[in-house]
Amino acid sequence: MPKKITIEPVTRVEGHGKVTIKIDDEGKVRESRLHIVEFRGFERFVQGRPYWEAPVLVQRLCGICPVSHHLAAAKALDVIVGAGTGDGLSAVGDKMRRLMHMGQFFQSHVLHFFHLSSPDFLFGINADPAIRNVIGVIEHHKDLAVQGVMMRKYGQEVIYHTAGKKIHGTGAIPGGINKNLSIAERDLLLNGEAPLNADQMVEWSVAALNFFKAYHKSNKTLVDTFAEFPSNHLSLVRKDGALDLYHGVLRAVDTNGKRILDDVDYQDYDKYIEEEVRNWSYMKFPYLKHLGKEKGWYRVGPLARLNVCDFIPTPLAQKEFEEFKAYTHGKPNNMSLHYHWARLIETLYAAEEIRNLLKDPDLQNEDLVVKGEKLNKGVGVIEAPRGTLFHHYEINKDDQITLANLIVSTTNNNEPMNQAVNHTAKSFMNGQKEITEGMMNAVEVAIRAYDPCLSCATHALGQMPLEMKLVDSNDNVIDTKNK
Amino acid sequence: MTELRKRVLVYGYGNPGREDDGLGNEMVKMVQNWIDEHKLGCMTTDSNYQLNIEDADKVSEWDIVVFVDASKQENLREYRFTEVEPSDAKVEFTMHAVSPSYVRHLCEKLFNKTPETYVLAIKGYEWDFKEGLSDCAKLNLEQAFQFLTRKLAGWALIKKNLPISML
Numbered sequence: 079m080p081k082k083i084t085i086e087p088v089t090r091v092e093g094h095g096k097v098t099i100k101i102d103d104e105g106k107v108r109e110s111r112l113h114i115v116e117f118r119g120f121e122r123f124v125q126g127r128p129y130w131e132a133p134v135l136v137q138r139l140c141g142i143c144p145v146s147h148h149l150a151a152a153k154a155l156d157v158i159v160g161a162g163t164g165d166g167l168s169a170v171g172d173k174m175r176r177l178m179h180m181g182q183f184f185q186s187h188v189l190h191f192f193h194l195s196s197p198d199f200l201f202g203i204n205a206d207p208a209i210r211n212v213i214g215v216i217e218h219h220k221d222l223a224v225q226g227v228m229m230r231k232y233g234q235e236v237i238y239h240t241a242g243k244k245i246h247g248t249g250a251i252p253g254g255i256n257k258n259l260s261i262a263e264r265d266l267l268l269n270g271e272a273p274l275n276a277d278q279m280v281e282w283s284v285a286a287l288n289f290f291k292a293y294h295k296s297n298k299t300l301v302d303t304f305a306e307f308p309s310n311h312l313s314l315v316r317k318d319g320a321l322d323l324y325h326g327v328l329r330a331v332d333t334n335g336k337r338i339l340d341d342v343d344y345q346d347y348d349k350y351i352e353e354e355v356r357n358w359s360y361m362k363f364p365y366l367k368h369l370g371k372e373k374g375w376y377r378v379g380p381l382a383r384l385n386v387c388d389f390i391p392t393p394l395a396q397k398e399f400e401e402f403k404a405y406t407h408g409k410p411n412n413m414s415l416h417y418h419w420a421r422l423i424e425t426l427y428a429a430e431e432i433r434n435l436l437k438d439p440d441l442q443n444e445d446l447v448v449k450g451e452k453l454n455k456g457v458g459v460i461e462a463p464r465g466t467l468f469h470h471y472e473i474n475k476d477d478q479i480t481l482a483n484l485i486v487s488t489t490n491n492n493e494p495m496n497q498a499v500n501h502t503a504k505s506f507m508n509g510q511k512e513i514t515e516g517m518m519n520a521v522e523v524a525i526r527a528y529d530p531c532l533s534c535a536t537h538a539l540g541q542m543p544l545e546m547k548l549v550d551s552n553d554n555v556i557d558t559k560n561k
Numbered sequence: 562m563t564e565l566r567k568r569v570l571v572y573g574y575g576n577p578g579r580e581d582d583g584l585g586n587e588m589v590k591m592v593q594n595w596i597d598e599h600k601l602g603c604m605t606t607d608s609n610y611q612l613n614i615e616d617a618d619k620v621s622e623w624d625i626v627v628f629v630d631a632s633k634q635e636n637l638r639e640y641r642f643t644e645v646e647p648s649d650a651k652v653e654f655t656m657h658a659v660s661p662s663y664v665r666h667l668c669e670k671l672f673n674k675t676p677e678t679y680v681l682a683i684k685g686y687e688w689d690f691k692e693g694l695s696d697c698a699k700l701n702l703e704q705a706f707q708f709l710t711r712k713l714a715g716w717a718l719i720k721k722n723l724p725i726s727m728l
Contacts, residue, residue, distance in 0.1 A: 123690045137578060193614055216670045224671055231615040244609050245577065
């Protein structure tokens with residue numbers, strides 16, 4: 079009789095997810111699914127609200143990456159207020175937003191690496207969970223843990239000085255920004271007391287990357303084969319092919335590197351991307367229309383971005399990018415654990431970019447806002463830390479929002495995460511009669527590589543237990559475990 | 562020997578765009594006004610969407626830290642004030658936020674500091690995409706505020722200029 083193993087919700091993944099693994103009588107994994115409860119009420123909630131409120135309202139969506147939503151919404155509203163499609167802002171408007179975005183990237187990637195992934199790398203997937211956590215990292219590598227905390231703190235400071243507030247920041251507004259960066263703020267971030275300055279952040283980013291590469295060198299088989307599967311890859315890319323996390327055109331490549339979406343304007347995203355609904359998941363499954371549901375799904379996020387772009391426009395990150403590309407002989411990299419490698423290259427890029435931007439005198443300019451002829455539709459797309467994020471708004475003659483459509487990064491990675499779970503389950507759970515801690519964590523490691531954020535932002539005390547259920551083919555619960 | 566005032570940080574967290582999830586943030590505004598009113602340089606407040614690992618550095622600078630958060634717990638009435646035990650740290654299940662006990666534990670492990678740490682959990686009821694607290698949450702907030710300011714007054718060694726109800 080087939081058995082169904084359910085892990086619910088996934089540990090250390092924000093929000094609620096549930097992994098179901100069906101096993102047949104011989105103990106072979108037949109099918110695995112990642113179910114996600116996604117709250118879609120937000121799109122209805124903003125209807126009827128004045129459009130200019132959107133960049134602040136969207137921050138209610140998620141307390142984890144509010145800056146990404148803030149900027150994507152602001153970019154969509156730039157179009158509506160006639161400020162162009164991403165390249166029409168003043169220099170200070172464009173660069174302040176980029177600085178805010180880099181701050182968000184830096185702190186988000188740092189958290190993921192130091193807080194979530196490094197325990198797996200340091201102690202191994204099968205290690206005792208009592209050790210395989212940040213406290214374990216502190217016991218063995220205190221310097222690494224302190225660096226993680228200080229890098230997070232620095233990223234948050236960049237956000238604070240560009241967004242204006244820690245909560246519900248108002249830095250980006252339709253057509254521009256509401257503040258520039260003062261000389262005092264610039265000096266604090268650029269040359270602040272050690273370790274909180276730009277040079278130190280670059281240095282530590284290099285060190286984190288070297289840490290990962292050393293681990294990779296000693297664990298090639300695991301890192302290269304864990305949840306490795308072919309896929310398409312999609313991201314924004316600058317018009318000249320450079321990595322650009324804030325603005326560009328949409329490009330996708332297939333598993334061999336062939337372009338399947340060739341630098342198209344994201345204002346027309348709905349001509350190219352469709353979302354499939356499946357009856358077993360609340361979260362939709364996006365795909366490229368012209369390739370269909372079966373062949374059109376794609377990865378987004380750090381790995382996809384480095385597979386899609388031609389180069390990185392900062393010297394240290396470019397050097398690392400060349401090594402990364404050489405590893406797969408220039409072909410797209412389909413190894414899920416290489417998301418971590420790509421994420422750390424992007425961390426270095428963000429640190430270099432923060433330092434470059436802070437030295438740019440345009441940040442002290444006064445022409446904060448640009449406006450032109452109003453339109454009734456705008457699409458804003460940004461590369462959030464977890465991947466491509468789409469915000470689409472339409473308004474009526476009274477300036478009220480009549481339509482909002484959001485495709486968030488984690489939704490874009492829905493099918494890849496399911497594929498990763500399936501590959502991992504087949505590798506680790508075939509022939510097994512009971513679930514070990516190591517097996518559970520292997521599934522989680524696969525999902526964690528994509529850094530999903532399923533947050534609905536309500537995090538009140540007493541939530542987020544881990545529950546694992548074992549049920550038979552009739553959905554009778556055989557066993558339940560909590561931790 | 563003269564008793565010294567305690568240096569206190571009151572840190573509220575939550576998403577004020579989600580109704581009662583903003584209880585911690587609202588408490589911080591009220592407490593900051595109270596601190597300003599009494600000109601207490603030994604105390605301050607801060608707030609954010611959620612706690613994270615960098616807060617270990619922040620709390621290391623204070624003698625006493627009070628975290629204030631909304632709570633959904635069924636068995637909680639208006640509010641609950643509990644001390645965070647140093648040994649209470651657990652690996653969190655969420656990906657991008659951590660608990661007060663975790664922050665406290667990180668603080669000790671990373672910075673060798675052991676501030677007295679408390680959690681003031683205030684019961685909330687509504688969690689929709691709206692600004693503002695529900696009426697029931699407002700009542701709980703007021704009671705929790707009265708309780709917390711009595712505590713703060715004690716730590717600040719002040720008795721003058723307090724309302725009779727707080728003495």
